[in-house]
Amino acid sequence: MYEKITPPTTGAKITFKNGEPVVPENPIIPFIRGDGTGIDIWPATEKVLDAAVAKAYNGTRKISWFKVYAGDEACDLYGTYQYLPQDTLTAIKEYGVAIKGPLTTPVGGGIRSLNVALRQIFDLYTCVRPCRYYAGTPSPHKTPEKLDVIVYRENTEDIYLGIEWKQGSEIGNRLIKILNEELIPATSEHGKKQIPLDAGIGIKPISKTGSQRLVRRAIKHALLLPKNKQQVTLVHKGNIMKYTEGAFRDWGYELATTEFRQETVTERESWILGNKEKNPNISAEENARQIDPGFDALTPEKKAQIVKEVETVLNTIWESHGNGKWQEKIMVNDRIADSIFQQIQTRPDEYSILATMNLNGDYLSDAAAAIVGGLGMGPGANIGDSCAIFEATHGTAPKHAGLDKINPGSVILSGVMMLEYMGWQEAADLIKKGLGDAIANGQVTYDLARLIEPPVQPLKCSEFADAIIKHFG
Numbered sequence: 001m002y003e004k005i006t007p008p009t010t011g012a013k014i015t016f017k018n019g020e021p022v023v024p025e026n027p028i029i030p031f032i033r034g035d036g037t038g039i040d041i042w043p044a045t046e047k048v049l050d051a052a053v054a055k056a057y058n059g060t061r062k063i064s065w066f067k068v069y070a071g072d073e074a075c076d077l078y079g080t081y082q083y084l085p086q087d088t089l090t091a092i093k094e095y096g097v098a099i100k101g102p103l104t105t106p107v108g109g110g111i112r113s114l115n116v117a118l119r120q121i122f123d124l125y126t127c128v129r130p131c132r133y134y135a136g137t138p139s140p141h142k143t144p145e146k147l148d149v150i151v152y153r154e155n156t157e158d159i160y161l162g163i164e165w166k167q168g169s170e171i172g173n174r175l176i177k178i179l180n181e182e183l184i185p186a187t188s189e190h191g192k193k194q195i196p197l198d199a200g201i202g203i204k205p206i207s208k209t210g211s212q213r214l215v216r217r218a219i220k221h222a223l224l225l226p227k228n229k230q231q232v233t234l235v236h237k238g239n240i241m242k243y244t245e246g247a248f249r250d251w252g253y254e255l256a257t258t259e260f261r262q263e264t265v266t267e268r269e270s271w272i273l274g275n276k277e278k279n280p281n282i283s284a285e286e287n288a289r290q291i292d293p294g295f296d297a298l299t300p301e302k303k304a305q306i307v308k309e310v311e312t313v314l315n316t317i318w319e320s321h322g323n324g325k326w327q328e329k330i331m332v333n334d335r336i337a338d339s340i341f342q343q344i345q346t347r348p349d350e351y352s353i354l355a356t357m358n359l360n361g362d363y364l365s366d367a368a369a370a371i372v373g374g375l376g377m378g379p380g381a382n383i384g385d386s387c388a389i390f391e392a393t394h395g396t397a398p399k400h401a402g403l404d405k406i407n408p409g410s411v412i413l414s415g416v417m418m419l420e421y422m423g424w425q426e427a428a429d430l431i432k433k434g435l436g437d438a439i440a441n442g443q444v445t446y447d448l449a450r451l452i453e454p455p456v457q458p459l460k461c462s463e464f465a466d467a468i469i470k471h472f473g
């Protein structure tokens, strides 16, 4: 079955039932060490995960690690350009849950991202990136503890499905000609727009199916959160790109108000219901005026549309959501992408789950990680319906590779997410405690040490792992 790797002789497979993992006491879990700083981070991570599982379950549970190869290590073993060998894909498919270090992607030419390839091959359509603060972590932000968000990033479409044609290429030129001469003038909505003849061309597809399955997972996650965090914010740039970014928002609302009608309320619905609660005799038109500040300047058609929206909300959900019942529901709202970047800094405590398309979520997850201490503290998970691969938000940080210096926190916390996904909460909690206490005691790697006042002596990557284990208690 495998060309160059051998699965552990002990252990059993994780299987999936209705999209959820069924985990034996001794699961076999494939891991990819990763390029660059993966060489430092992975041993530290494995040590912490093993120690936590051993302590939490007194030896009754144990992970059997299965080393599989990708990136530079794979080329060393399998030959030139064998960045993602079939063995690795077979193992991940077979065992269902895997964890990985970062893998290099060259900019410009060369291979396309192995990280993205893995997400697409296994249809890991949800990228979950929680950003929460651990007490004592130095941060460039004044109140980092107020940020506790989970970026739910669509993981297979948008720029990950992006198809590009190089500037000056034959097909690129043909495409520009067809667009300029046929497709753009075919309707009035694009006006006199013309694509410059020396442009590269990229297409970013956003589908209804892809958007809704992501938002579905985000809402299901919100249902599990404490009441005050039951909120899903749809992040988009729909003011500019109506049929991709704007459609993501619309499909998100559509899903929330159909599949999860009893569990959700949209922000606009909450305003309409709230206005009626404050003033039971309010007319539909006055209600519309209050939810839309520019109402009086709108065209009659647009005004009628908003009045209709008010009437529909009151006719359909007053019974189930009115008289304050909406306050018990998951709030679904939306924010324009540039605005959410300032909102998570100025009003971080007003947000919980941020559901995004691919590119917006890429930026947002790095930015949110920076607020709570940097990329060394940014874990993540790529989740599909029959497979999950856990990995940090950051990349290979090549300048720090092999120095036993980098912060392994993000991959360790990705391991925590994996344990939680497996239902091994006790082991996950031990690591969170150990990591939190190590940081609170100023036992940190260089990235956090340089932000602490007065400065502390940084720990090595491996020493930080040991400190976490010591603080299990």
Ligand SMILES: NC(=O)C1=CN([C@@H]2O[C@H](COP(=O)(O)OP(=O)(O)OC[C@H]3O[C@@H](n4cnc5c(N)ncnc54)[C@H](OP(=O)(O)O)[C@@H]3O)[C@@H](O)[C@H]2O)C=CC1
Binding pocket: 101, 102, 103, 104, 105, 106, 115, 374, 375, 376, 377, 391, 392, 393, 394, 395, 396, 397, 398, 399, 406, 407, 408, 409, 410, 447
């Ligand atoms: N999922 C994946 O495998 C990903 C892979 N990549 C790939 O990684 C490569 C390098 O990308 P690059 O743009 O340099 O981004 P990186 O995320 O690798 O690193 C950028 C900077 O972030 C900080 N950083 C990253 N990881 C850590 C950590 N564990 N602890 C502390 N600080 C950290 C370092 O800052 P400082 O030096 O200031 O301390 C580092 O120089 C590229 O090939 C890229 O494509 C990128 C993202 C994700």
Ligand SMILES: O=C(O)CCC(=O)C(=O)O
Binding pocket: 103, 104, 105, 113, 114, 115, 116, 362, 393
């Ligand atoms: O695969 C890559 O090189 C980049 C991926 C990335 O930036 C991410 O997953 O956040």
Ligand SMILES: [Mg+2]
Binding pocket: 362, 363, 366, 393
């Ligand atoms: Mg990224």
